[in-house]
Amino acid sequence: MHNHNHIIPKKILLLHQKLIEANLDGFIIPSQDEFLGEYIPDYAKRLKWLTDFSGSNGVAIILRTKSAFFTDGRYTLQAKNELGSYYEIQNLLEYNIGKWILNNSTLGTKIGFDPWLHTYNQITNLQSIVKSQNIKLVPCTTNLIDELWHDRPHKPNSSILIHEIKYSGINSELKVDSITQELQKHQTEAVIITAPDSLCWLLNIRGTDVPYTPLVLARAILYSNNSIDLFINNRDSKTSFPPNIKLHNSENFEDKLSKLSEKTVQIDIKSASYWLINKLEHYKINILNKEDPCKLPKACKNDTEIKGAYESQFQDAVALCYFFSWLEQSLDLNLTELDISAKLLEFRKQQPDFIYPSFATIAAFAEHGAIIHYQPSIKSNRKITANGLLLIDSGGQYKCGTTDITRTIAIGTPSLMEQTHFTLVLKGHIALAKAIFPKKTCGYQLDILARSPLWQEGLDYAHGTGHGVGSFLGVHEGPQSISTKATNVALLPGMILSNEPGIYLENQYGIRIENLILTKNCESLPNFLCFETITFVPLDKKLIKLDLLTSSEVNWINRYHQQIWDKISPLISDQIVLKWLSFAVKPI
Numbered sequence: 001m002h003n004h005n006h007i008i009p010k011k012i013l014l015l016h017q018k019l020i021e022a023n024l025d026g027f028i029i030p031s032q033d034e035f036l037g038e039y040i041p042d043y044a045k046r047l048k049w050l051t052d053f054s055g056s057n058g059v060a061i062i063l064r065t066k067s068a069f070f071t072d073g074r075y076t077l078q079a080k081n082e083l084g085s086y087y088e089i090q091n092l093l094e095y096n097i098g099k100w101i102l103n104n105s106t107l108g109t110k111i112g113f114d115p116w117l118h119t120y121n122q123i124t125n126l127q128s129i130v131k132s133q134n135i136k137l138v139p140c141t142t143n144l145i146d147e148l149w150h151d152r153p154h155k156p157n158s159s160i161l162i163h164e165i166k167y168s169g170i171n172s173e174l175k176v177d178s179i180t181q182e183l184q185k186h187q188t189e190a191v192i193i194t195a196p197d198s199l200c201w202l203l204n205i206r207g208t209d210v211p212y213t214p215l216v217l218a219r220a221i222l223y224s225n226n227s228i229d230l231f232i233n234n235r236d237s238k239t240s241f242p243p244n245i246k247l248h249n250s251e252n253f254e255d256k257l258s259k260l261s262e263k264t265v266q267i268d269i270k271s272a273s274y275w276l277i278n279k280l281e282h283y284k285i286n287i288l289n290k291e292d293p294c295k296l297p298k299a300c301k302n303d304t305e306i307k308g309a310y311e312s313q314f315q316d317a318v319a320l321c322y323f324f325s326w327l328e329q330s331l332d333l334n335l336t337e338l339d340i341s342a343k344l345l346e347f348r349k350q351q352p353d354f355i356y357p358s359f360a361t362i363a364a365f366a367e368h369g370a371i372i373h374y375q376p377s378i379k380s381n382r383k384i385t386a387n388g389l390l391l392i393d394s395g396g397q398y399k400c401g402t403t404d405i406t407r408t409i410a411i412g413t414p415s416l417m418e419q420t421h422f423t424l425v426l427k428g429h430i431a432l433a434k435a436i437f438p439k440k441t442c443g444y445q446l447d448i449l450a451r452s453p454l455w456q457e458g459l460d461y462a463h464g465t466g467h468g469v470g471s472f473l474g475v476h477e478g479p480q481s482i483s484t485k486a487t488n489v490a491l492l493p494g495m496i497l498s499n500e501p502g503i504y505l506e507n508q509y510g511i512r513i514e515n516l517i518l519t520k521n522c523e524s525l526p527n528f529l530c531f532e533t534i535t536f537v538p539l540d541k542k543l544i545k546l547d548l549l550t551s552s553e554v555n556w557i558n559r560y561h562q563q564i565w566d567k568i569s570p571l572i573s574d575q576i577v578l579k580w581l582s583f584a585v586k587p588i
Contacts (some may be wrong), residue, residue: 009086011050011148015062018144019112026063026101026111027144031056034116035196035217036273038476039210039359042153046145049152052082055373060087061101061111068100073462074372077506098129108134115139115275123274139274156209157235160216163204167400167472169304172204173242176226179293183224188288189263190223194272197474198294203230205239206472212359213474214397221256229256260285268292295479298470300494305401305471306518309496310534312401313516315351317536317568319396320405322347324537325580331411335384337363337376340392348396358395358402358475365390369408369510372463372502387412389422389509389543395475404475404498406514409540421503422511422543427453428501429513430556432465432482436522436530440490443482443497450482450501459503466497469516491529495519499531513539536564538584546588554588561585 019027031053033044038056047053051060055075061068069087071079079089090100101111111130113123127137146152165171179202183191193199196215200206207216218232228245231253241247248256257279264286269277271292280287301309323344327335341363348354364374366388376382384390388411395404408422428450435446443466448455450465464483467476479489482497491497500514515535522528538561546554565585572578 007086009084012062012067012086014148015050015144016064018147019062019064022112022140022144023110024112024138024140025105025109026061027140028059028061028111028113028118029145030059030117032117033217034273034275035194035219036117036119036271037196037210037213037215038474039213039215041156041210041217043155046143046149049149050145051087053079054082054375055079057092059092059097061097063104063109063111066104068104070095070097070100077371078373096129098126101126101130101135102133105130105133105135108136110136110138112138112140112144113274114143115278116273117143118274119270120272120274120277121270139278155233156217157233158208158216159235160232160239161206161208161214162239163200163206163472165204167304167308168204169302172202175202175204175294175297176222176228176244178297179222180224180226182293183222183266186266186288187264188224188266189260190221191266191293192272192276193220193222193292193294194268194276195292195294197470197477198292198298199230200473201298202294203228203241203245212357212397213470214355214472215474219250219253221260231256254279257285258283262286264288266290266293268295291479296492298473299468299477299480300492301471301496301518302494306494308398308400308471309516309518310401312353312396312398312403313534313536314567314571315353315398316348316396316403316405317564318571319344319347319351319354320407320537321568321572321581322350322574322577324407324409324584325574325577327409328580329576331384336381337365337368337384338378338381340384340390341376341394344392344394351396351398353398353400355397355399355472358397358404362391362393362406364392364510365411366509367507370504370506370508372504372510384411387414389414389418389511391510391512393512393514397472397475399472402470402472402475403535404469404514404516405535405537406500406502406512407537407540408511408513408543410542414543416545418509418511419543419545420548421459421505422513422540423545423548424453424457424459425501425503425511425513426539426544426557427549427553429499429515430553432499432501433515433517433531433533434556436525436528437491439527439529441529442486442488442490443480444484444486446491447482447484450499454501454503461502461504463500463502465501466499466517469496469498491519493520493529496534497531499533533560536568538564538581541584541586541588544588558587561587 033040058071206214209217369391393406431449466482470477502512517531
């Protein structure tokens, strides 16, 4: 039972009151909004309102007697810092939410949830675990948090912007056609597109509904006759859509679904909300469960998008070279993590196509680097002092592409252990960058390349090695990834991924090296693929321990640095920055 030393937070007491009124014993609050995406608008940050947790992945379970908070390995340290002692904090991968509910509830307990905020699979999996104790999961028509949150921000209603053909490379009609041809082939009436990034890709639109990713929060029904019902919150659309696209208010979604009764409709169940699948069943709609048809073509960048990816990387590299050159000269200014974060943004803003960051910059000095998704705040802000490692993970949204890069640099003189660890991470990074692999290979089959040098020393990292990256869209994009988790998605030419192994020593430091890599056909070997590194910023040579590297690894580093000089030096006019760059890329 409860440890009564822990003061119950006021918001929890109010929620307990709501539970009693609703005849519930508990309520589940995830970090997601009803679009189930990674970045969410302020009005939907219910978990943050309740718990103060600022990470991007978490779920709270509030029972009348106790509460638990679940998150993944990136955020467990952060959750301990932000949540105080009232919550029991658990790692999602180590302790199943359903098991926790079983262990902490009595027979017949009723736990409420908002059916829009969970996937159908999440709820059915949970139900299958808790039903042994006759515990009921109850979908609520209104979210209990919304009833308590009085100063809740408004829903976004930003303008819809056209993503021009010079950036998208393929016009929307062709994208729609290729999907409807498939629908007709399988006698399917319609497909429901629930993911906003898929919809933005399909219609070549962008918006500013959420931070960091240029999304329009909308969903759509695409019919086999090429007509589209687009459901979107109230907004004036300056965009004139072609006649086959009809704009509707979000509230009309259910009405349009009801018209599909008895018809066959394609949906990607794994990314669909419980609410949606429930309604499809209610209206007796035949469900054809297939992968979101936009996902794979969106992941495989066309030639125009690849050209844009390079262009965004060049602009990003210029900003980072200016930044690192500035940092080297400014270390005696008593800088803080927030100072350098702000300065980096300043340099990015000078780039012609830069719009805004692609995620909140991680500027982490010394022990903060061990917190995988650390973000400096006024409370945690740390001075960059004498000796230590500085980890900076940042990225930009450019009209032509999306970037994501991590560099770890030594401030002062690095220790032998810091150099050793950095070089082990670098060895893994190089092994993945140089990989040549047969077609049909999946990302998880390559994951060991990046981890192997660390494993030999009994080290590892609690995050994936690589995620897909969008084209002026999400900085985290599927379906491809490189991680220990086996997902059967073959890597294909045109896919852009990150390559980001790391080492994290709690209370000491963190090291991560991240470049983006482009999957391409291997020229010399038919039926094989390889990666091309498309991030062009030098590595800190002070941290490289030469005797741990093979000659081919040394060659890779020198070739990489030469490539950076060839591509980026012509774009830099400032002599001080050029001097910094020429030193940074000198062969080792």
